[in-house]
Amino acid sequence: MLPVVALVGRPNVGKSTLFNVLTRTRDALVADLPGLTRDRHYGICHLGEREFVVVDTGGLTGDKEGIGALTARQAEMAISEADIVALVVDAREGALPQDRNVLAALRRRDKPLLLIVNKVDGVDENHAQAEFAAFGFADPILTSSAHSRGVPALLEAIAARLPPVDPDAIAAADAADEGIRVAIVGRPNVGKSTLVNRLLGEERVVVSEIAGTTRDSIRVLLERDGKRYTLIDTAGIRRRARVEEAVEKFSVIKTLQSIAAAHVAVLLLDAKEGVSEQDATLIGHVLDAGRALVIAVNKWDGLSTYEREQCRSSLSRKLDFVSFSTPLFISALHGSGIAELMRAIGRAHKSATREFGSSELTKALEKAYESYQPPLVRGHAPKLRFAHPGGSNPPTIVIHGSRTRHIADGYRRYLENFFRKRFKLEGTPIRIAFKESENPFAGRKNELTEKQVKKRKRLVRNAKKR
Numbered sequence: 435m436l437p438v439v440a441l442v443g444r445p446n447v448g449k450s451t452l453f454n455v456l457t458r459t460r461d462a463l464v465a466d467l468p469g470l471t472r473d474r475h476y477g478i479c480h481l482g483e484r485e486f487v488v489v490d491t492g493g494l495t496g497d498k499e500g501i502g503a504l505t506a507r508q509a510e511m512a513i514s515e516a517d518i519v520a521l522v523v524d525a526r527e528g529a530l531p532q533d534r535n536v537l538a539a540l541r542r543r544d545k546p547l548l549l550i551v552n553k554v555d556g557v558d559e560n561h562a563q564a565e566f567a568a569f570g571f572a573d574p575i576l577t578s579s580a581h582s583r584g585v586p587a588l589l590e591a592i593a594a595r596l597p598p599v600d601p602d603a604i605a606a607a608d609a610a611d612e613g614i615r616v617a618i619v620g621r622p623n624v625g626k627s628t629l630v631n632r633l634l635g636e637e638r639v640v641v642s643e644i645a646g647t648t649r650d651s652i653r654v655l656l657e658r659d660g661k662r663y664t665l666i667d668t669a670g671i672r673r674r675a676r677v678e679e680a681v682e683k684f685s686v687i688k689t690l691q692s693i694a695a696a697h698v699a700v701l702l703l704d705a706k707e708g709v710s711e712q713d714a715t716l717i718g719h720v721l722d723a724g725r726a727l728v729i730a731v732n733k734w735d736g737l738s739t740y741e742r743e744q745c746r747s748s749l750s751r752k753l754d755f756v757s758f759s760t761p762l763f764i765s766a767l768h769g770s771g772i773a774e775l776m777r778a779i780g781r782a783h784k785s786a787t788r789e790f791g792s793s794e795l796t797k798a799l800e801k802a803y804e805s806y807q808p809p810l811v812r813g814h815a816p817k818l819r820f821a822h823p824g825g826s827n828p829p830t831i832v833i834h835g836s837r838t839r840h841i842a843d844g845y846r847r848y849l850e851n852f853f854r855k856r857f858k859l860e861g862t863p864i865r866i867a868f869k870e871s872e873n874p875f876a877g878r879k880n881e882l883t884e885k886q887v888k889k890r891k892r893l894v895r896n897a898k899k900r
Contacts, residue, residue, distance in 0.1 A: 436478070437486040437596050440516035441550075442509055442540070444532040445493025447524045448552040452579035453477060453490035456589075461653075462490050471505075473639045473652045473667075474512050481589055486596060489516065494536050507637070513543055518595050520548040525562040525576070529569070537569060546595050549574040550588065555581055612655070613662025614783045617696035619689060619720070621712055622670030624704045625732040629766035630654060630667045633776075639667050651692040658776060666692045671716060693719055697827060698726040698782050698861075700775070705733045705745050705763070709752040717756055724828040726782035726862040727759045730775055734763040758854060759861050782861030786827045790857070795821040795831055802852040811840040819871065829853075830865040838868035 441449040450462035450471050457477030475490040489512045492505035513519055519540055523533050540547060549571040551562050555578040566574055575591055577584030618626045627639045630652075639652055656663040669685035693699050699720045703713060720727050737745065749761050762778055764771030799821045808816045816837040824830035831853060850864045882890070 437517045438489060438512075438515055439479075439486055439518045439520060439592055440489040440491060440509075440512040441520050441522055442491050442494065442513060443522035443536060444530070445495060447493070447522045448579045449493075449522050450475075450490050452522065452550070452552065452577070453488055455579050455582050455585055456488050461651075474508050475652060479589075481593055484593065484596065486517075486592070494532070496532065496535060508639075511637075513540070513545065516545060517597055518548060518592060519543070519545045520550050520592075522550045522552050523566060525551045525554045525557045525565070528565045534569075547571075548588075548591055548595070551576050552579055554578050555583065612664045613657075614698060614779065615664045615666065615696045616698050616700060616779055617651075617666040617668060617689075617692045617725075618700045618702060619668050619693060619716055620670060620702035621704070621710065621716075624670065624702045625766040626670070626702050627667055629700075629702065629730075629732070629764075630665050632766050632769055632772060633658070633665060651688045661780065663779075666696060668692050671712065690719060693725060694723045696725055697786065698728060698779050699723075700728045700730055700779065702766075703729065703731045703749075703761075705731045705737055706741075708745060708748045714752070717753075721756070721863050724863060724865065726786040726827070727756060728775065728778050728782050728861055729753065729756070729759050729761045730771075731761050731763045732766050735765040735768055735770060758859070758863070778861065785859040786829065786862040788829060788857070788859070789826060790823040790829070790831070792820070792822040795823065795853075798853060798856045799833060799849075801856075802849055805852075806845075806848060808841050808845045811837050816841055824865075824867055828863045828865055829859065830867060832867045832869055834869045834871055836871050838870050841868060 441453060443449055453462045453475065454460055456479040458480075459477060461477055462471065462475050471490060471492045473492070477488050477490070479486055479488050491509035491512045494506050494509055495502040497503050497506070521533075521537060521540060523529065549566065549569055551566055551574050554562055554576045559576055562576060563574060573591070575584060575588045577588055579585075618629060620626055630639055631637055633656055634654060638654055651669070652667045654665045654667070656665050668689040671686050671689055701713065701716060701720065703709060717727065731745065731749070734742070753759075753761065759782075760778075762771055762775055764775055766772075799818055803818050808818075814837060816835060818833055818835040818838070821831055821833045824832040831849075833849075846866050849866055853859070853864055
């Protein structure tokens with residue numbers, strides 16, 4: 435495995451900003467708000483020919499209960515698996531008792547330590563070094579992560595402390611495959627993080643009864659039954675009218691980006707609350723992105739027989755517009771239905787990425803046209819001549835013919851359902867694109883020959899004599 439460098443410290447010292455600078459991404463959500471990061475966030479830093487994993491952690495507050503304690507547990511897990519631990523402090527606020535407490539706890543871990551004095555822009559560097567001299571580091575690294583200042587010196591210090599190169603680990607890292615990217619989306623507090631932890635078999639992300647615990651999109655690799663997956667735990671999305679904080683708005687944007695980057699989106703519903711307007715909006719986002727859809731109804735174990743019947747009836751009525759995705763009933767807390775959920779994800783991904791041939795699509799189109807022809811347009815029936823594939827994820831079928839611009843939406847839906855049934859596609863939308871055949875003689879004037887002109891004049895004279 436690649437070496438691991440964990441960024442730790444108290445809240446709001448710039449760990450997430452530094453993570454984005456080192457990984458050259460914007461994966462970590464950044465805002466001037468203490469306690470924004472709660473889960474472990476992993477990324478790759480490329481240091482010449484060397485690579486190492488950077489772990490962004492939540493701020494250590496010293497709380498023994500609540501979200502602070504859960505965040506601290508995630509940071510402790512990151513420290514345990516790290517080869518190098520980087521303590522990040524704030525040069526503007528100076529050395530605080532919280533920093534000293536974190537440092538004392540890190541020294542008990544017996545890990546290689548780095549001291550990163552961040553936010554030195556606008557601060558006397560000599561004063562900053564003197565402020566943290568009592569921490570006992572001979573070479574503290576002064577940085578300004580917001581302006582990428584001091585990053586080269588930080589990378590040199592990390593390179594000097596990295597363990598020797600393991601060729602087998604590098605080969606394994608190069609061969610690593612993200613596999614099927616699965617975005618788990620839904621409203622707040624429906625059990626998305628609980629489902630991720632259940633699939634992984636460990637406490638990978640913070641789980642709390644407080645709605646909105648997850649604020650960032652967390653990617654986690656999973657290997658199950660010989661297949662690779664990348665699980666993306668996303669923040670819960672509420673109705674737009676209820677979204678007031680800027681951080682929550684950024685969380686929504688990150689969730690929508692995760693849907694676009696995924697192969698399959700798993701919409702998690704609360705069995706006790708059923709399908710809300712916000713759930714339908716989320717399904718609309720998934721369909722607009724063209725992603726395969728799996729609908730999972732969570733907390734099924736807590737319903738009575740009557741409540742289950744009512745829930746099934748409500749789902750059948752409200753999810754009729756996505757009839758290609760059959761709801762699955764699971765319990766993320768107890769693990770029931772998880773195996774069927776993973777099989778449904780595999781089937782949806784296989785359907786969404788299936789490759790078609792032009793001949794089989796054309797034969798299916800001919801069969802569909804024979805079974806039901808499109809309505810007449812000004813007394814003429816649109817002609818559908820042939821079809822060919824236009825892409826995958828979602829499957830796109832391009833149909834060529836005449837008068838296709840006048841084909842009704844109802845006939846488009848008929849073709850989608852026909853292709854889905856014909857090729858046994860499950861859990862994926864299908865896009866139909868019509869192409870109007872061009873008239874090769876359009877705009878061309880038929881020029882008469884000299885002989886034809888004389889004949890025409892002769893016919894005109896004879897007609898006048900009569």
